[in-house]
Amino acid sequence: MKTAIVWFRRDLRVDDNPALAAALENFERIVPLYIQSPHANDDWEEGSASRWWLHHSLEELDKSLRNLGSRLIIQRGESLGSLMEILKITGAEAVFWNRRYTPGEVRLDTAIKADLKTRGVAVHTYNSSLLKEPWEHLKPNGGPYRVFTPFWKAYLASGFSVSPEDPPCRMAPPPESLVGDRLGSLNLLPKIPWDQGLREAWVPGEVSAQRQLRRFLEGPASAYAEARDYPGTRGTSRLSPHLHFGEISPRRIAAEIMRYCRPGDHGVDVFIKEVGWREFAYHLLYHFPHTDQNPLDERFLGFPWPTYDGEAYASWTRGLTGYPIVDAGMRELWHTGWMHNRVRMIAASFLTKNLLIHWSKGAEWFWDTLVDADLAANTLGWQWTAGCGADAAPYFRIFNPVLQGERFDASGEYVRRWIPELKQVPNAWIHHPFDLTAQELEAYGVVLGHDYPAPIVELKGTRERALAAFAAIKSGPDSN
Ligand code: FAD
Secondary structure (H helix, E strand, C coil), X not given: CCEEEXXXXXXXXXXXXXXXXXXXXXXXXXXXXXXXXXXXXXXCCXXXXXXXXXXXXXXXXXXXXXXXXXXCEEEECCHHHHHHHHHHHHCCCEEEEECCCCHHHHHHHHHHHHXXXXXXXXXXXXXXXXXXXXXXXXXXXXXXXXXXXXXXHHHHHHCCCCCCCCCCXXXXXXXXXXXXXXXXXXXXXXXXXXXXXXXXHCCCCHHHHHHHXXXXXXXXXXXXXXXXXXXXXXXXXXXXHHHHCCCCCHHHHHHHHHHHCCCCCHHHHHHHHHHHHHHHHHHHHHHCHHHHCCCCCHHHHHCCCCCCCHHHHHHHHHCCCCCHHHHHHHHHHHHHCCCCHHHHHHHHHHHHHHCCCCHHHHHHHHHHHCCCCCHHHXXXXXXXXXXXXXXXXXXXXXXXXXXXXXXXXXXXXXXXXHCHHHCCCCHHHCCCHXXXXXXXXXXXXXXXXXXXXXXXXXXXXXXXHHHHHHHHHHCCCCCX
């Protein structure tokens, strides 16, 4: 039987999966394969929350494949060695996969492709996770974009496909003798069961991703333009982990938007623009592969970061800074593996500007705790907030967590959800309880420093310290 391998990676779905569709068109039997390699790439290894998601996502992919008559084969081991082994056992003639874009993934995939070809194995690769690939969209002078607005304007003007491929109806199963490793043997789930919050907040997998998209388009999408900034409401799609693991494609999202919404619907325009930020993030990391470690704006190589303050960092990670909106965000992250975008910006600004802790320390924490941890989007988000990335926030934009809280969580709903110890504090003080007297606080059931911390730093002085540090480097030429 003419057999091919479809190597699943960041495309854990059967819907709109071009590699799977192409393989099915040309081969009678498909071996759906996932390889858990100790060196899947030379990028950052999956964090704890991502590993939790991956376990469940693989389980769901197996279910999708079984519904079609097939099943997922899981292999532990080096990618090339595992591919060679399965090729040998099954007599497969070709390998199909969807392309990946982070620097380590590109290096690895390029080497594997070359190796397989020299061994006479045909390799066919496709785009499944971006509206356009990073090399397809360049400035008129042939260089990569560094500023979002012209990037996105040209993206929209040149157009992209909104014709996803439907999932297959049936698939012939892989040979019965092919067993593979058990999902549990990948040890993706935590040994100490800290994942209850994740289980309450999420259902990984492509069925859930499509349900989540429909729920969003039928509900919050039309008000997205305004509601997306308010962390107390469910105003955003929460599709980020599904997109990261490829449980849904941006093409499917764009097609569903066209089906559900009227053209010119402002909420939807803003939403698709946010998906555009994801495309921009991949564009940047692809063209500037050093930026997961180093600033895009090279002036920042000389930024006078003070000696690392481990105690302040620990308070930030635990949601114990004394600034309620920052702490609520950090606790939401710890509990659910996700944080609202507005609060990500506030928490990241607090770390990099008020605490003057290097953005990479924040990126590392997010990497381990986010279920949507994504090297491209995380790098963009941290460098943007720190002021050292493409199209970055200007250096003088230092989010004031009290004013941000009052503006975007005026009713204190978000803060009270994550910091129950402040539940009784009235709205007027919920974002700065430290301005109340000890007696007033006591009336609301709070002893500062006991029930909830006093601020670990004050805002005015730390803001001035940050501005002085920025002044030290801003005289250099801007590389943006
Ligand atoms: P929606 O508002 O519904 O947006 C739809 C989709 O667009 C998202 O699912 C996401 O894929 C994409 N998107 C939206 N905003 C951005 C953005 N600013 N940059 C890139 N893509 C975007 N996003 C990640 O997916 N992974 C990360 O690791 C990540 N780290 C971040 C770190 C910092 C410091 C900051 C400020 C932002 C980070 N973001 C990251 C971007 C953003 O916060 C999340 O994509 C968003 O909160 C996800 O929620 P949602 O799916 O409801 O988004």
